[in-house]
Amino acid sequence: MKVVNKTKNKVLHENIKDAKTFEEKTRGLLDSINGDAMMFDTRWGIHTFGMKFPIDCAICDDSNKLQVLKTNIPKRRFFFWNPKYKKVYEFPVGTLVRTGTEVGDEIVVEY
Helix, strand or coil: CEEEECCCCEEEECCCEECCCHHHHHHCCCCCCECECEEEECCCCEECCCCCCCEEEEEECCCCEEEEEEEEECCCCEECCCCCCCEEEEEECCHHHHCCCCCCCEEEEEC
């Protein structure tokens, strides 16, 4: 699956993992290498405890509009947002800046 910033017509990631189970969401990118990306639904926030590298994070509403973004989240941190938003995208650090992604952009998944 590919994740695209439709507003900017930029590919954010070519091969994003879709975490569906509680275990997949809990593990997140902990066992991944730098360069992996993941998407999942949660309203409670994320953590980077146990991560080997920083990440970028994008939070979208139900209409796929980017509502919150956080770049360069370091290891051993929590990141919380308004729980009315639940679509979470975690990217390699630098992805959001490199693609010019901003709050209000439409993010879509292409299969």
